[in-house]
Structures are given as structure tokens and as C-alpha cells.
Amino acid sequence: MSSLIEQAKQKAAYQAVDEHVLPTHRVIGVGSGSTVVHVVARLLQRDPELNAKTVFVPTSFQSRGLLLDGGLTVGDVEQYSDIDVTIDGADEVDAQLNAIKGGGAAHLQEKVVAEAAKKFVIVADYRKDSKVLGEQWSKGVPVEVVPFAWRAVLKKLQEQGSKDAKLRMAVAKAGPVVTDNGNFIIDAPFGLIHDPVKCLRDIKLITGVVEVGLFCNMAEIAYFGNEDGSVSIRTK
Numbered sequence: 001m002s003s004l005i006e007q008a009k010q011k012a013a014y015q016a017v018d019e020h021v022l023p024t025h026r027v028i029g030v031g032s033g034s035t036v037v038h039v040v041a042r043l044l045q046r047d048p049e050l051n052a053k054t055v056f057v058p059t060s061f062q063s064r065g066l067l068l069d070g071g072l073t074v075g076d077v078e079q080y081s082d083i084d085v086t087i088d089g090a091d092e093v094d095a096q097l098n099a100i101k102g103g104g105a106a107h108l109q110e111k112v113v114a115e116a117a118k119k120f121v122i123v124a125d126y127r128k129d130s131k132v133l134g135e136q137w138s139k140g141v142p143v144e145v146v147p148f149a150w151r152a153v154l155k156k157l158q159e160q161g162s163k164d165a166k167l168r169m170a171v172a173k174a175g176p177v178v179t180d181n182g183n184f185i186i187d188a189p190f191g192l193i194h195d196p197v198k199c200l201r202d203i204k205l206i207t208g209v210v211e212v213g214l215f216c217n218m219a220e221i222a223y224f225g226n227e228d229g230s231v232s233i234r235t236k
């Protein structure tokens, strides 16, 4: 990964933490992915006494590991269903702040933790910034499915217009990616998604679908790190 992209991710993440994680906050949701690594790094630069009074709710095996490695206290949404703010990455964000997420197969827990928060903040680099979903992210909408239903769901997704929908295969394991929740992922490309709410609804109504990686009308603000070192902010 080029250092420009890494620097862009870091700038966006640091600014989002600085502007949205307040000393009065006690419960912080932490998303997943490579940009969130910088979110956790910035959280660890806060006053240790403040961090000691705060519980962090992870959204995956990966983000739980980042928090535990940093010596932070972790909790789950079952214990902490009122989250002050959740900060997470995204695969693509459109002009209305709708997002595609789940490139790392973590979108089910991410959506629950984002919805439990008073405020949902996205951090990303410039490659994720789009007018319409599907412009930049061509791999498709990640759809988490119950394993036994995957073929039936795939067929329905193809009937809904995603002829190239396919089961996500693991890289260092024979067979499919298995999510942190024990499910499979289908990646369903729909070209440009002009109506993400309808797309989300149509997919979610397929029996066997657990969650769809379309986050519509959820984010309040997004930070995009740019190539030139600046950060662009998009609000509702």
C-alpha cells in the first residue's frame, strides 16, 4: 500500500477521533479494517486516565484484537447498548453519506454497533469518495448469508440483476470466507446504485440473508483523507 494512501487514512482517522471522541464519552464503538487501525492508534494517544474510564465496543475479531493489544477495556452491545459515538471505515461513500461496507466481512457487527450509537462517523481515504455507490467499489455489495442458504440467495440476487454475484472465497483456506458470526459472504455487483435504500430493502427481504453491506442514512459525517495531505469533510 502506498504511503500516500496510508497517510490519507491516518489523517482522516486522527481528525475524526479528535473532533468526535469527547472527554465526557464513556462508550465508544470501534469499526473494523485498515483505516480503523489509525483510529485506535489515536485513541491510544489520549490521556490514559480518560481511556481507563471508557469502554470500547469492537465490531470484529480484528478490532477487538486492536483494542486488547492497546490495553483498552472492551465491552459488547449486549452490555452497552447506548454508545456515544461509533467510528468506522467504509469501502465507498456516496454524496448522501450512504456507504458500502463489508469488504472485510465485518458489516453485520459493524451495523449493529453503528445503530446503537448516538453518532456514526466514517473515516476513509480519497479512493472511497463517490457521487453514486458503485463508481469506485466494483466488487459488489457484501451480503452475509446463512451457510445452508447460500445457493438459494445467490440465485435470487442474480434474479434481482446481479448476474456476477458470487460466493466470496477464502485466500489462505480452501473454501469460502467464514465470517466472525459463522456465516458466508456473497459479493453482489449491481453497477451504479442510484437508489441504495431500495437495493438494501430488496436484498434484505431474501430469506437466508443475515445483513447487507449497505449503510443507508446512518452516517452523520465522513472524513476523507486526500492525496495532498488535506482532509475533506462531508456532512448530511
Ligand SMILES: O=C[C@H](O)[C@H](O)[C@H](O)COP(=O)(O)O
Pocket: 031, 032, 033, 034, 035, 036, 088, 089, 090, 091, 100, 101, 102, 103, 104, 105, 106, 107, 110
Ligand atoms: O468489513 C469491513 C469493513 O466494513 C471495513 O470498515 C471496510 O471494508 C473498510 O476497510 P478499510 O479501511 O480497510 O478499507
